[in-house]
Amino acid sequence: MVKKKEFIIFFLLFLLALFFVYIYNNITKAKDDIFDRIENHQIEQISSILKNIEKDILDSAEIKSSKDLFSLFNDENMRESYERIISLMLTSNVKYAYILYKDEKDRFRFLLDASKTDKAEFYQKFDVTLSEYEAIYREKKPQIIKQHDIENLYLTYLYPIISNGHVVGLFSIDITTNIQKIILESIKPLETFFVVLIIFILLLMAMTIMQIFHYFVTRKKIFTDTLTKTFNRNYLEEISSMLNLEHYSLAMLDLDKFKAINDTYGHKAGDYVLAQASRIFKDSIRDSDILIRYGGEEFLLLIHNRNDSESNIDICERLRHNVSKEHFYYDTNEIKVHVSIGLHKHPSLEKNIQEAIKIADGMLYIAKKNGRNRVIAYDELEHAKTSSSASSKDISYVKEALDDERVLCYFQPIYNHKSGEIFKYEALVRIVSKNNTVISPMQFLPQLKHTNMHYKLTQRILLIVFEKFRNNQKLVSININFSDLMNPDIEEMIIKNLKNNHHLASRITFEILESDEIDDVELFKQKINLLHSLKTKVSIDDFGSGYSNFKTIIDVEANFLKIDGSLIKNIDKNNKDFRVVKSIIHFARQSNMQTIAEFVHSKEVYEKLLLLDIDYMQGFYISAPEASLVEREELFKTAF
Structure with a gap:
C-alpha cells in the first residue's frame, strides 16, 4: 500500500x-x-x-x-x-x-x-x-x-x-x-523572507511529490508480474494485513495441463499462453476485483462482494468460459486452454487469508481431480455432504485423529464379471469422529495437500493395509500420490515392509493418480521401477482425467488402467464417453494392461461396460465401501 x-x-x-x-x-x-x-x-x-x-x-x-x-x-x-x-x-x-x-x-x-x-x-x-x-x-x-x-x-x-x-x-x-x-523598504526584507521561505517549502513539496512518484513507479515494478502484468505475491503480502476479507470471496485459478503445453510446444509458448490467459482473466473481472499471480500457472482472485446481481460463482464461470472459448495460436499451432477454479465464498470465516487460500486450493485440487475445467465452491461441497459432520476438517483435526488412532480404512471390492468373483479390494481412508461418525476423505484430504500431515496419513494407511493383508490371500489396492513416492519416509516404509515379504508384495497394487502433475518424468519412472522391483503391481488411477501421456504410461509398464469415473458415470447416456472408454480399453489391451471401471453406480452403466468387455468393475451398484471385507454373496445388494 x-x-x-x-x-x-x-x-x-x-x-x-x-x-x-x-x-x-x-x-x-x-x-x-x-x-x-x-x-x-x-x-x-x-x-x-x-x-x-x-x-x-x-x-x-x-x-x-x-x-x-x-x-x-x-x-x-x-x-x-x-x-x-x-x-x-x-x-x-x-x-x-x-x-x-x-x-x-x-x-x-x-x-x-x-x-x-x-x-x-x-x-x-x-x-x-x-x-x-x-x-x-x-x-x-x-x-x-x-x-x-x-x-x-x-x-x-x-x-x-x-x-x-x-x-x-x-x-x-x-x-x-x-x-x-520608507515603509516599502522596511517591509521589503520581510516580504523577501517569506517569498524565499515559500519557494523553499514548494521545493520540498516538489521533492516529496517526486519521492511519492518514484515510490509508485517502483511499487508498480515490485508488485507487478512482468509476464502477465498482474499483481504478484509481493502485493499480496503488502495488502494482507489491511485486507478486509468480509468484502471478498477468494478463488484459486490454475491453467489445466500447463506443464504439457511447456513440454509439447516449449516454454515460450507457455509464456504466451500465460500472458494471454491473464489478459482474459483481467477482462472477465470487475475493477473492484484483485487478480494476483500466485505462482507458476496459478492465480489468486479476490472477488469483491458488491451489491449487484452477479454472484462470485457467476464471475468464476464467466472467467472459465472465456478461457475455454478462446483460440490460442502459437507458431501456427492451436493450443486449447482450460482453467480449473477453487472458490471459497466466505474467507472471512477463517483465521487469516493463508487459511482461506488453503481451503480454496483444496477446492482447486478437487476440481482437477473431478475432471478439470470446472469451478468447485466451498459452500457447494458443504451442502453436498451427507455426513453429520458437515464442516471441513483442518490439519489439526487429522493430527488429533492420528494421535487417537481414529484413522481407519474402508474397503470396496473390485469385481471380475467374467468369473463372478471379487478380484481385489481398494483401501479407502476414513476418520471416525469422537461421536463415532464416519468422516469421508473429501472433508479432510484437500486441506492436507502437500503438507507433512498428508504424508503421515499415507504412512498410517500403509501400515493398516500391510497389517490387515499380511496373513491372508486377498489382493488389495492402495491409492498413493506421486508426491508420496518422493517422500523418503514413505519410500523407506514401503521397502521395509515389502522387500523381504514377496507374498504380501505380490498381492498389493499401488494406484498412482494419473491426474497428478508429474514434473520429472524420469524420476517418476524410477519410482515405478522401484515398486516393480519389490514385486508389487502398479495401476494408473483416474485415467482419462489428466494429460494422458501414453508413452510415459507404456514406459512405466503399468499393470492396470483404472478409467476415471467422470467417463464411466454417464456412459449409458453419452455416446462420446462410450467411444472414449472403448478406445482406452483397446489401448490398454495393446499395451498388456488390464482395465478397471470405477463409478459403476447403476445397472445401465454395468450393462454398457459388459458390452465393452472391460476386465474389472467397481462402484456402488456392485458394493459400497465397508469397514470389513465384503464377501461374494454380499455383492449387488442394491440391484434388487
Whole structure:
C-alpha cells in the first residue's frame, strides 16, 4: 500500500506553505492599506486646496467657458499671480502642478505651470495618451492616475474646473512621497523572507511529490508480474494485513495441463499462453476485483462482494468460459486452454487469508481431480455432504485423529464379471469422529495437500493395509500420490515392509493418480521401477482425467488402467464417453494392461461396460465401501 510517511510530510508542508502564503498576503494587504490611507489623506488635502482655488478663479473672472479660462491666463500678470498661489502647494511630496485646457481642436495645452523646475510655456502643447484625461471631461469628477513606479508611489491627481455644468479646464498635480518608500523598504526584507521561505517549502513539496512518484513507479515494478502484468505475491503480502476479507470471496485459478503445453510446444509458448490467459482473466473481472499471480500457472482472485446481481460463482464461470472459448495460436499451432477454479465464498470465516487460500486450493485440487475445467465452491461441497459432520476438517483435526488412532480404512471390492468373483479390494481412508461418525476423505484430504500431515496419513494407511493383508490371500489396492513416492519416509516404509515379504508384495497394487502433475518424468519412472522391483503391481488411477501421456504410461509398464469415473458415470447416456472408454480399453489391451471401471453406480452403466468387455468393475451398484471385507454373496445388494 501507499507509504503514509511521505503523504503526511507532503500534507504538513502544504499546510505550512498555505500558512506562509497567508502571512505574506496579509503583509501585502497591510502595506497596500497603509499606502491607500496615505494617498487618500494627501488627495483630500490637495482636493480641498484646489476647490478653493477653483472657486476663486471662477468668481474673479466670471469664467463661463474654456475660452474665458484661456483669456484669463493669457494675461501674464494674472498667470503669475495664480502660479504663486498654486506653488504654495509644492512640497517634497508634490513636485508638479499645472492647469490644462482643451483648445478648439481638442488638444491639451498648458495654461499655467507652477512647477519650480522644468516649467512649461504658456499655451505649450501637452501630449497625453492616458484615458483619464478624457474621462474627466465625460465624468466631470476627479481622476487618479497611479503610475507604474510603485516604489516611489508616483501618482497624478486630476481635478476638474467646472462652470455651468461643463469642464472648462483641469488641475494636474503630480504627487510623490518618501514615506511610502520608507515603509516599502522596511517591509521589503520581510516580504523577501517569506517569498524565499515559500519557494523553499514548494521545493520540498516538489521533492516529496517526486519521492511519492518514484515510490509508485517502483511499487508498480515490485508488485507487478512482468509476464502477465498482474499483481504478484509481493502485493499480496503488502495488502494482507489491511485486507478486509468480509468484502471478498477468494478463488484459486490454475491453467489445466500447463506443464504439457511447456513440454509439447516449449516454454515460450507457455509464456504466451500465460500472458494471454491473464489478459482474459483481467477482462472477465470487475475493477473492484484483485487478480494476483500466485505462482507458476496459478492465480489468486479476490472477488469483491458488491451489491449487484452477479454472484462470485457467476464471475468464476464467466472467467472459465472465456478461457475455454478462446483460440490460442502459437507458431501456427492451436493450443486449447482450460482453467480449473477453487472458490471459497466466505474467507472471512477463517483465521487469516493463508487459511482461506488453503481451503480454496483444496477446492482447486478437487476440481482437477473431478475432471478439470470446472469451478468447485466451498459452500457447494458443504451442502453436498451427507455426513453429520458437515464442516471441513483442518490439519489439526487429522493430527488429533492420528494421535487417537481414529484413522481407519474402508474397503470396496473390485469385481471380475467374467468369473463372478471379487478380484481385489481398494483401501479407502476414513476418520471416525469422537461421536463415532464416519468422516469421508473429501472433508479432510484437500486441506492436507502437500503438507507433512498428508504424508503421515499415507504412512498410517500403509501400515493398516500391510497389517490387515499380511496373513491372508486377498489382493488389495492402495491409492498413493506421486508426491508420496518422493517422500523418503514413505519410500523407506514401503521397502521395509515389502522387500523381504514377496507374498504380501505380490498381492498389493499401488494406484498412482494419473491426474497428478508429474514434473520429472524420469524420476517418476524410477519410482515405478522401484515398486516393480519389490514385486508389487502398479495401476494408473483416474485415467482419462489428466494429460494422458501414453508413452510415459507404456514406459512405466503399468499393470492396470483404472478409467476415471467422470467417463464411466454417464456412459449409458453419452455416446462420446462410450467411444472414449472403448478406445482406452483397446489401448490398454495393446499395451498388456488390464482395465478397471470405477463409478459403476447403476445397472445401465454395468450393462454398457459388459458390452465393452472391460476386465474389472467397481462402484456402488456392485458394493459400497465397508469397514470389513465384503464377501461374494454380499455383492449387488442394491440391484434388487
